[in-house]
Amino acid sequence: MFNYTELLWQFITTDFKLRYKNSYLGIVWIVLKPLAMFGVIYLIWSNIFKMDADYKMGLLLGIIIMNMFNEAIMMGLTSLMSKAGIILKIKFPREVVVYSSVTISLIDLFFNMIVFVIFSIFTPVSTTFVGFLLFLFCIFTLFVLITGISLFTSVMYIKLRDIHNLTMVLLQLVFWMTPIYYKLAMLPENLQNIVKLNPLTTIVVYARKGLINGPDVRLEDFAQTGIIFCVSLLVFVLGFMFFRKRVSKLAEFF
């Protein structure tokens, strides 16, 4: 009954437009932030260790994915709060606000992937159609996971502002627990097992494999990602139920 998709699209375009309003570089910041991080880590790390040829592109892709995760989690967290003015005046399906916030991270990803493609002209990668599919599957899994988490955090944030600081700390932890600038094989075995528990590890590892080592992609890589996809889907379903149950009682707490 409600113009759900139009509202969703309106929120996405408005928020996207507003984010870099009154800034000279505008949407260039979307690619500048991960690029700067890539520059710093690459400069330091490649001088300390001898890295193989795939390291550079793997690092870039890892940072792009991690950046998407970080930005989306922070935007999802504050999504309800930042639309408080609208939520307190009009009734509409509240989850639209969460979906629009996290979807912006997909647009960011698109711009960053253009940079990745430009880089790949100078440092070639080998991808295949199947490898590209694996990459897309990884990104979709990540998107479902982010949305699920945001459905929880956006509601909790209204009553518990500590979540903001807590999330920033946790994001740091997740960054170090994901093989972005190091390789999984560099870690001792017990540490590897811990890092493998992080769903982002699987997502980053297989997204890289799909896009950088395409010919090596096997069916079991899809199966491995599929497990994480099921976990993400569960987080999403639980998040949705939590959100629906709690959000209607929250108007007076904004």
Place this chain on the structure above:
Amino acid sequence: MDGEKPIVELKNVKKSFFLPHEKHDTFIEYLSHPSRIFKRAGEQYEVLKDIDMKIYPGEFVGIMGRNGSGKSTLLKIMAGIYEPSGGKVIVRGKMVPFLELGVGFNPELSGRENVYLNGIILGMKKRDLEAKYKEIVDFAELEKFMDAPLKNYSSGMQVRLAFSIAIMADADIYILDEVLAVGDVAFQEKCFDVFRQYKKDGKTVVLVTHSPASVKDFCDRALFLKDGVLHDLGSVDNVIEAYVNG
């Protein structure tokens, strides 16, 4: 109206808010009374007490009451923004609440962009907005300014734009909170024309206002809200009298 189903129906609606008695927010204060972390000192303050109300299609109902009597809370419950603490709200039809004009307006966006943003938030279709865009701009008398950012508008211009979008929203029930007095006298007259049109079209309107004149001019029926209790005093005049006498 006999036998006709009410378009808005409130049954024993209650709403209470938590009213804290002491403020203990620092860590040390929490440590001295650990139980407060989970249960803060305070009471449930009843803003609305057992509201029963039936509004029939085509009615123009005015609600009057002093500040803090619960008018806005009542409207928010009707609009589905607050969940009642008890009781039931039934709405049979498409409702557009105007608890505030220009919901979602962003000062950084242009007038044009804000028309679409606000319109879609109010539940309009983008295609309809495109069709009505010129009409909206003409009504607001802002042809020249539509590409300027909203922050450069005067407050009167902003309100005019907001109102012009709002009246394009097609609904069966309109909820209006204090939005009657907009702009200069000439623009107000245009707004009143719109309300007369609503009346002619058989729309249902719930209006909260402090202006006895508006109630007298438009409302078929008026209700008086005092300390969270809704009084049906019979005629519009009685309600105005009760309101004026506090």
